[in-house]
Amino acid sequence: MNTQIRKIIMACTGLFLCFFLLIHFLGNTQLFLAPEEARKSFNMYSSFLTGNIFVKLVSYVLYLSIILHAIYALIISTINRKAGGHYSTDNRGRSSKWYSRNMGILGTIILIFIVLHFQNFWYVYKFGSIGLDPWGHKDLYTVVVTAFQQGWLVIVYVIAMAALAYHLIQGISSGIRTLGLFHPKFVRWINIFGMVYAIAICVGFALMPIYIYFTHN
Amino acid sequence: MKLYLKIWRQKDRVSEGKLVEYTLDNVNTHMSFLEMLDTLNNQLITNNEEPVEFDHDCREGICGQCGVVINGIAHGPLKNTTTCQLHMREFKDNETILIEPFRAAGFPVKKDLKVDRGAFDRIISSGGYVSVNTGQAPEANTIPVGHETAEAAFDSAACIGCGACVATCKNGSAALFTSAKITQLALLPQAKEERDQRALKMIAQMDKEQFGHCSNTEACEVECPQGISVLNIARMNYEYNRASFLKFKK
Amino acid sequence: MKLDAKIPQGPLEEKWSNYKKTARLVNPANRKKLDVIVVGTGLAGASLAASMGELGYNVKAFCFQDSPRRAHSVAAQGGVNAAKNYKNDGDSVYRMFVDTLKGGDFRAREANVYRLAECSVNLIDQAVAQGVPFGREYAGYLNNRSFGGVQVSRTFYARGQTGQQLLLGTYQALMRQVDKGSVQLYSSHEMLDLVVIDGKARGIIARNLETGELERHAAHTVVLATGGFGKIYYLSTLAMGCNGSAIWRAHKKGAYFASPSWTQIHPTSLPQSGDYQSKLTLMSESLRNDGRIWVPKNLEETRLANDIPEEERDYYLERRYPAFGNLAPRDISSRAAKERIDAGHGIGALKNAVYLDFSKAIREQGQAKIAEKYGNLFNMYEKITGINAYKEPMMISPAAHFSMGGLWVDYELMTTIPGLFALGEANFADHGANRLGANSLLQASVDGYFIAPYTIANYLSDQIKVGKISTQDVAFEVAEKEAHEKLHHLLTIKGKYTVDYFHKKLGKLLYDYCGLARNKEGLEFAIKEIKKLKEEFYTDVNVTGTAGAMNAELEKAGRVADYFEIGILMCYDALTRDESCGAHFREEYQTEEGEAQRNDEQFQFISAWEWPGMVDSEPILNKEDLTFEFVQPTIRSYK
The missing domain is CATH 3.10.20.30 (Beta-grasp domain)
Incomplete structure (x- = not known):
């Protein structure tokens, strides 16, 4: 397998994950509704997702993407580390953005976060004991609200979203170009779009735990 | 001083x-x-x-x-x-x-500050040319090339092969060097016949020479003496993808 | 020895086609059994190696650089001439031939020059097909600019990097053959000696510059395309590694050396700023299309350039040569600059420069247009001097640039050693006593692509019966031993001074006495001084390191050792030519207006120097008379 194929795998899985984030984000905006309404619609939405065969398929693609993205990141980083030069004084950083050079570290933070995030909600929803809401759906909303009563967890989520934002800014523009977009004008647009997209989604996600922390205390 | x-x-x-x-x-x-x-x-x-x-x-x-x-x-x-x-x-x-x-x-x-950049020669050797023998060329003006295209091709062709892009890349990637040649030749009508093979072969050679992956940090463009644009790399990606996935091979 | 240029019969326009019609050929099946060594991978060497590889010969290509792409052809900026007449401005092969012959002050062969102009047309086709991104019109057709010494626009260009683009095209063609296995590439290899067996060139001794090992390489023919030796002046526009060693060592093996003193001093280089300086950067002559050259009329001018009013500026080229103005040929421009500088009108810290002013062009065409044409040159100027040339005029001065002289070759580009060919700047061929701008890329390429493949085949046609040349021949052994001893001798001197110290001294001597202007006394003095300096070199140079490893000092020492001998020959050459022609300006022979005065009756010949066999003996002069059947020599006037 050559460098191009590995990069294409990174780009495709990464861009798919970006797209997933949008869906995930739109669904989760229900958390900003008034508590009772939020509880009803959020729980309904959650149970809809678990029952749908199409969503299930997508979720497998999602799991696979995360795994491939992480594995190839590891392979690529290992090769790159060996291929790149090391200097006793290194000021090469002046010519690139720090987050573009540290996608691996940002990615690791995000991966740890994903594990935590799965454990917080996905695991509990799938395998934990979870009560029903008045409308007969599993009451994930309450689990979420309870979780975000913990200040430390809110901070962890906010930090993770910051890492994700930087990861996305670089990832979107880089991934699109790996897929072959080279026209200067469109590349510029994509860079702007990627920046807006990354910031909007990550700030939005970060606001969710903050909002819940402050409105439910 | x-x-x-x-x-x-x-x-x-x-x-x-x-x-x-x-x-x-x-x-x-x-x-x-x-x-x-x-x-x-x-x-x-x-x-x-x-x-x-x-x-x-x-x-x-x-x-x-x-x-x-x-x-x-x-x-x-x-x-x-x-x-x-x-x-x-x-x-x-x-x-x-x-x-x-x-x-x-x-x-x-x-030795000391001298390094072996023979890999660059081998990358060019693997496909960075137009296969035209001496004497085969048609009259020059029968192949019009628009002003902008010629200028864009020149921008890519301006690479001096110094290797600063590789030295400055944390991944030791030769993507800028390789892509500049691929892009120059992909732009020019007289070089289009071989564009698919060229991209595939040159990238294969680049990989063989132990260069790393491009992760689009764009540091190379900043340090390149000729200011070769990183969009050349995007163009190389396009050429590779086109050759690998879009072309139906017999 | 009687020099026979082997000019084919027939009218001028038919000589080359007549030659091609009757030249002997090599059967395709036999070609791979014939070995060809090409030394140098610039435009001439690489284009020949690629072309020969394409034809199926077994080629070995050598260059001292770490890659063929770095050969000094890369640095040519302005362009390449071709008689395409795309501008419909009256150009033709014949006119280009006349321009080149006249530019060379009628000291070149008609047949050669005509062939150069004739083949120029094919070169552009070839380069375009290779993907060289020449400047284009908006409709997609090739664009031209004008260049010094001519009144038509026939110069093709790729911004200010034409040499680089042409070289890369050739380099790619060469690398394609390397990939195919028809050319074996030896980069970081320097030729140390030519091996001659039974009077024929049969191989070379090369040193692997990385390991220091000496290698023997045998072939049926050896081609030297090793460029010019202008670096002999130390301060020149040439690359640091450019040298005359390959052709000099061939000279010592019997190849005649023609017109060594004809060195073009380029008018538009950056001036020297201190004694540490290692080279003078060239600013392309194409700048003279839009730049106006002037000096202040006042002596001891202290005002800044922009503060000097128009009427106090002396646009001396426009004044002296109204027809050509700032585009007067290089030798004339350089000498005019020197005249002004010597008269005390020089500018800059060392008072050794003149202004090249773009303010009028920027006013008329806009800064963007000027930037598009010369952007990289303006950037380069700013990088080196820290001055923005869009705002104030550039400072330029003359610098040693191109060797019109080189190994004597006949019409087939073969030297006086059978089987040894010399191409490009390494031969003396086509430029006469002065080369026109944008003709050097042309000559190098044409020699390699379109001429030598025919003439070498003609030579090789009967070589197939010779069989493989063995590197075990005693001639190889002797040559290797000599090369080895020479290197070790340099290492054992262990004196006080560096190689550069001697090189700088030699360069200064040559620039002062065998540069822009020469005279008898000065040349005789220089010969004596160079001989002394050479002696001092062999007792007092310090070369560190060993011969068995990478050693840049040793490489330099070997080259400088040859430079002393070349320098002496240059002075003899200048001394024995009692006339002024082209770049050779003898102060004793000038008109009242200070223009060069040619003496066609006595000096209408090429001086081809023969190695006397012993160091310190006087070189032997052979003459090749020049006959002009088609164009009668006129006084070169650009007024």
Whole structure:
């Protein structure tokens, strides 16, 4: 397998994950509704997702993407580390953005976060004991609200979203170009779009735990 | 001005190298960086020490032979400048300057500051050309090439093959070098016949030479003496994808 | 020895086609059994190696650089001439021939020059097909600019990097053959000696510059395309590694050396700023299309350039040569600059420069247009000097640039050693006593692509019966031993001074006495001084390191050792030519207006120097008379 194929795998899985984030984000905006309404619609939405065969398929693609993205990141980083030069004084950083050079570290933070995030909600929803809401759906909303009563967890989520934002800014523009977009004008647009997209989604996600922390205390 | 130099000395390909310190007086601010090294070497020879081996030839920024890492930056502090075009006015009196060879797995050190960039030749050799024999060419104006296309092709073709892109890339990737040639030839109608094979072969060779993956940090464009755009890399990706996935092969 | 240029019969326009019609050929099946050594991978060497590889010969290509792409052809900026007449401005092969012959002050062969102009047309086709991104009109057709010494626009260009683009095209063609296995590439190899067996060139001794090992390479023919030796002046526009060693060592093996003193001093280089300086950067002559050259009328001018009013500026080229103005040929421009500088009108810290002013062009065409044409040159100027040339005029001065002289070759580009060919700047051929701008890329390429493949085949056609040449021949052994001893001798001197110290001294002597202007006394003095300096070199040079490893000092020492001998020959050459022609300006022979005065009656010949066999003996002069059947020599006037 050559460098191009590995990069294409990174780009495709990464861009798919970006797209997933949008869906995930739109669904989760229900958390900003008034508590009772939020509880009803959020729980309904959650149970809809678990029952749908199409969503299930997508979720497998999602799991696979995360795994491939992480594995190839590891392979690529290992090769790159060996291929790149090391200097006793290194000021090469002046010519690139720090987050573009540290996608691996940002990615690791995000991966740890994903594990935590799965454990917080996905695991509990799938395998934990979870009560029903008045409308007969599993009451994930309450689990979420309870979780975000913990200040430390809110901070962890906010930090993770910051890492994700930087990861996305670089990832979107880089991934699109790996897929072959080279026209200067469109590349510029994509860079702007990627920046807006990354910031909007990550700030939005970060606001969710903050909002819940402050409105439910 | 007076300078304190720390220079990488390495006897040959297999020996271990180390940084050696030198002091140099009477450096003129109008000297070029390489003239400063000449001055050091003259001092070393006078003291019967072996001079520092460094690559250089045209000293006007076009042959691409010179290139060292100065204070941790390929070709030194000025952006888009070769080492030979860098002048001592960019440095301060009593400054310590650290000089190392370009480093990357694809660029083994030959001696002191000289590195082996033969990988670049092999990449070009693998497909960076138009397969036209001497005498086959049609009358030049039968192949019109629009002004903008010609200018864009020139922008890519301007690469001097110095290797600063590889040295400055944390991944030791040769994507900028390889893509500049692929892009130049992909743009020109007279070179389009071979574009698919060219992209595939050149990338395969690039990988064989132990260069890393491009992760689009864009550092190469900033340090490139010719300011070759990173969009060349995107174009290379396009050419690769087109050749691999879009073309139906018999 | 009687020099026979082997000019084919027939009218001028038919000589080359007549030659091609009757030249002997090599059967395709036999070609791979014939070995060809090409030394040098610039435009001439690489284009020949690629072309020969394409034809199926077994080629070995050598260059001292770490890659063929770095050969000094890369640095040519302005362009390449071709008689395409795309501008419909009256150009033709014949006119280009006349321009070149006249530019060379009628000191070149008609047949050669005509062939150069004739083949120029094919070169552009070839380069375009290779993907060289020449400047284009908006409709997609090739664009041209005008260049010094001519009144038509016939110069093709790729911004200010034409040499680089042409070289890369050739380099790619070469690398394609390397990939195919028809060319074996030896980069970081320097030729140390030519091996001659039974009077024929049969191989070379080369030193692997990385390991220091001496290698023997045998072939049926050896081609030297090693460029010019202008670096002999130390300060020149040439690359640091450019040298005359390959052709000099061939000369010592019997190849005649023609017109060594004809060195073009380029008018538009950056001035020297201090004694540490290692080279003078060239600013392309194409700048003279839009730049105006002037000096202040006042002596001891202290005002800044922009503060000097128009009427106090002396646009001396426009004044002296109204027809050509700032585009007067190089030798004339350089000498005019020197005249002004010597008269005390020089500018800059060392008073050694003149102004090249773009303010009028920027006013008329706009900064963007000027930037598009010369952007990289303006950037380069700013990088080196720290001055923005869009705002104030550039400072330029003359610098040694191109060797019109080189190994004597006949019409087939073969030297006086059978089987040894010389191409490009390494031969003396087509430029006469002065080369026109944008003709050097042309000559190098044409020699390599379109001429030598025919003439070398003609030579090789009967070589197939010779069989493989063995490197075990005693001639190889002797040559290797000599090369080895020479290197070791240099290492054992262990004196006080560096190689550069001697090179700088030699360069200064030559620039002062055998440069822009020469005279008898000065030349005789220079010969004596160079001989002394050479002696001093062999007792007092310090070359560190060993011969068995990479050693740049040793490489330099070997080249400088040859430079002393070349320098002496240059002075003899200049001394024995009692006339002024082209770049050769003898102060004793000038008109009242200070223009060069040719002496066609006595000096209408090429001086081809023969190695006397012993160091320090006087070189032997052979003459090749020049006959002009088609164009009668006129006084070169650009007024």
